Amino acid sequence: xxxxxxxxxxxxxxxxxxxxxxxxxxxxxxxxxxxxxxxxxxxxxxxxxxxxxxxxxxxxxxxxxxxxxxxxxxxxxxxxxxxxxxxxxxxxxxxxxxxxxxxxxxxxxxxxxxxxxxxxxxxxxxxxxxxxxxxxxxxxxxxxxxxxxxxxxxxxxxxxxxxxxxxxxxxxxxxxxxxxxxxxxxxxxxxxxxxxxxxxxxxxxxxxxxxxxxxxxxxxxxxxxxxxxxxxxxxxxxxxxxxxxxxxxxxxxxxxxxxxxxxxxxxxxxxxxxxxxxxxxxxxx
Amino acid sequence: xxxxxxxxxxxxxxxxxxxxxxxxxxxxxxxxxxxxxxxxxxxxxxxxxxxxxxxxxxxxxxxxxxxxxxxxxxxxxxxxxxxxxxxxxxxxxxxxxxxxxxxxxxxxxxxxxxxxxxxxxxxxxxxxxxxxxxxxxxxxxxxxxxxxxxxxxxxxxxxxxxxxxxxxxxxxxxxxxxxxxxxxxxxxxxxxxxxxxxxxxxxxxxxxxxxxxxxxxxxxxxxxxxxxxxxxxxxxxxxxxxxxxxxxxxxxxxxxxxxxxxxxxxxxxxxxxxxxxxxxxxxxxxxxxxxxxxxxxxxxxxxxxxxxxxxxxxxxxxxxxxxxxxxxxxxxxxxxxxxxxxxxxxxxxxxxxxxx
Numbered sequence: 243x244x245x246x247x248x249x250x251x252x253x254x255x256x257x258x259x260x261x262x263x264x265x266x267x268x269x270x271x272x273x274x275x276x277x278x279x280x281x282x283x284x285x286x287x288x289x290x291x292x293x294x295x296x297x298x299x300x301x302x303x304x305x306x307x308x309x310x311x312x313x314x315x316x317x318x319x320x321x322x323x324x325x326x327x328x329x330x331x332x333x334x335x336x337x338x339x340x341x342x343x344x345x346x347x348x349x350x351x352x353x354x355x356x357x358x359x360x361x362x363x364x365x366x367x368x369x370x371x372x373x374x375x376x377x378x379x380x381x382x383x384x385x386x387x388x389x390x391x392x393x394x395x396x397x398x399x400x401x402x403x404x405x406x407x408x409x410x411x412x413x414x415x416x417x418x419x420x421x422x423x424x425x426x427x428x429x430x431x432x433x434x435x436x437x438x439x440x441x442x443x444x445x446x447x448x449x450x451x452x453x454x455x456x457x458x459x460x461x462x463x464x465x466x467x468x469x470x471x472x473x474x475x476x477x478x479x480x481x482x483x484x485x486x487x488x489x490x491x492x493x494x495x496x497x498x499x500x501x502x503x504x505x506x507x508x509x510x511x512x513x514x515x516x517x518x519x520x521x522x523x524x525x526x527x
Numbered sequence: 528x529x530x531x532x533x534x535x536x537x538x539x540x541x542x543x544x545x546x547x548x549x550x551x552x553x554x555x556x557x558x559x560x561x562x563x564x565x566x567x568x569x570x571x572x573x574x575x576x577x578x579x580x581x582x583x584x585x586x587x588x589x590x591x592x593x594x595x596x597x598x599x600x601x602x603x604x605x606x607x608x609x610x611x612x613x614x615x616x617x618x619x620x621x622x623x624x625x626x627x628x629x630x631x632x633x634x635x636x637x638x639x640x641x642x643x644x645x646x647x648x649x650x651x652x653x654x655x656x657x658x659x660x661x662x663x664x665x666x667x668x669x670x671x672x673x674x675x676x677x678x679x680x681x682x683x684x685x686x687x688x689x690x691x692x693x694x695x696x697x698x699x700x701x702x703x704x705x706x707x708x709x710x711x712x713x714x715x716x717x718x719x720x721x722x723x724x725x726x727x728x729x730x731x732x733x734x735x736x737x738x739x740x741x742x743x744x745x746x747x748x749x750x751x752x753x754x755x756x757x758x759x760x761x762x763x764x765x766x767x768x769x770x771x772x773x774x775x776x777x778x779x780x781x782x783x784x785x786x787x788x789x790x791x792x793x794x795x796x797x798x799x800x801x802x803x804x805x806x807x808x809x810x811x812x813x814x815x816x817x818x819x820x821x822x823x824x825x826x827x828x829x830x831x832x833x834x835x836x837x838x839x840x841x842x843x844x845x846x847x848x849x850x851x852x853x854x855x856x857x858x859x860x861x862x863x864x865x866x867x868x869x870x871x872x873x874x875x876x877x878x879x880x881x882x883x
Contacts, residue, residue: 269850317732342729344702344729345730348634380819381850384848396766397763397819398761398766398767398817400765401817405848422764449765454630477769478771479771480751480781481768481784482751487764487784488747488767488768488786492768501772518773519769519772519773519870520773520874
């Protein structure tokens with residue numbers, strides 16, 4: 243992933259007329275994001291917070307180059323919305339929608355792998371570049387311009403980490419929530435690579451969870467490729483085995499998926515780790 | 528959501544995947560059964576055979592008593608509401624086949640083993656193929672499967688099986704479909720003798736036909752320790768886990784995990800309060816909300832309602848931040864309810880309340 247895709251200007255909102263779509267369109271605009279249009283089939287001609295509504299992405303692209311799309315379309319139609327954005331070759335697609343069936347994500351991953359589109363999410367809060375761009379639902383006041391890169395699977399922990407840093411006067415360049423689903427677009431490793439290659443980033447915070455193996459992949463990448471300081475916390479130290487906690491991705495299948503095992507792997511890879519988030523934030527200097 | 532065997536086998540038959548002839552017995556209805564028959568307790572756990580939940584019946588005089596016994600037999604905490612009465616089969620070989628999702632590669636895979644019928648966890652050396660839509664993929668995988676099983680004369684049957692398993696897996700939004708054992712009978716037929724099937728709850732919106740016995744598990748509220756002294760309410764699975772972690776790291780005992788979810792409203796949050804006060808030893812409730820899609824004012828309204836409606840509500844350590852925080856703060860302050868700035872502050876306050 244290249245830094246430019248996040249700082250690009252022309253943003254659209256798919257599902258702009260829905261409750262979440264319209265609410266967060268206004269909040270993104272208030273944060274300074276340049277929203278050029280939105281889609282909602284059958285509702286072309288309406289305005290949402292002053293932003294024109296179109297039936298489809300193709301209609302917008304007749305007149306305007308689209309750099310980024312933020313998707314709020316409800317789960318039953320989210321697959322079609324993501325495919326529409328990939329087909330339209332939009333460089334960055336951020337899908338906020340939660341509850342997308344796993345088979346839909348398998349189809350989408352096949353298309354993404356063959357395209358140039360970067361997908362963040364689904365089931366994620368999106369991206370905040372404090373003082374620059376808000377692409378999603380992360381409250382803008384939580385950020386402070388600076389040089390930390392934050393990446394997290396959990397939406398609320400993304401906010402939590404950013405707000406705590408801001409309260410301590412430590413600014414951030416990137417705040418990225420990659421989403422909690424089992425199959426997702428960009429990974430921890432993609433974001434670590436972005437942070438490592440961006441000279442503006444001086445330190446990295448990684449927040450993982452129980453379930454899956456993406457923290458282990460991150461640990462391997464940190465060990466091999468990351469020279470910047472990494473601070474890591476994995477949520478779910480008290481999780482019972484085999485019980486799903488909240489969303490589908492947070493289920494502890496085996497010992498190697500546990501918070502303790504992942505924390506150990508990240509620590510061995512050179513990251514500074516903690517078993518609780520306030521503790522981790524206190525260790526960031 | 529995990530299906531019961533008879534529910535899964537009904538689906539298999541709809542996809543032309545061969546299963547033994549069978550009838551379903553409920554407490555209200557016992558169909559005409561021809562003997563010999565195998566009676567199988569329909570509980571959503573493994574190890575039914577060892578627990579006595581799978582019984583072969585040959586004599587007419589044993590049918591009723593065996594049915595009664597299986598209905599009252601507890602297997603790992605479950606008692607059946609249905610029994611599967613299945614035709615006995617003459618087993619030549621027991622094989623293993625499953626279709627599942629590889630999360631790392633986002634592909635659908637077929638897993639096979641020549642040694643079926645035993646607990647999968649004890650097996651090593653599975654053969655794995657990535658399968659795709661279409662007859663070509665099924666033909667190729669089926670041919671290799673026949674070679675692997677050393678059953679060349681079953682090539683066509685295995686090609687059909689692979690194609691139908693794939694269609695069933697995708698068409699039903701399944702996350703796991705395991706046939707163990709896949710039986711080769713004495714007369715050279717392949718039959719799915721047992722089946723474990725899990726479906727993706729997220730896909731329920733496009734399956735109005737899903738009317739299964741088991742209601743989906745509540746994943747947003749999980750009991751961690753019934754005797755815990757700190758209850759937690761948070762939004763988002765991550766923040767809810769982090770809240771539990773912070774309570775535990777400070778030496779207190781978290782009683783529960785609770786994620787009130789993105790679209791939480793006053794009613795759903797009030798329901799959460801009611802669940803929490805049912806725990807016997809709760810001394811403090813830590814509420815940690817960082818609102819994105821959730822709106823803080825909805826949470827504030829629920830807190831106010833809970834204080835009015837629930838007698839002896841334990842002390843609250845409340846941290847609210849994010850969307851509509853200002854509205855929430857003014858609602859709470861008009862009711863003289865104070866909030867704290869951070870999770871750290873909530874933990875410190877909780878410790879003071881409990882230990883001082």
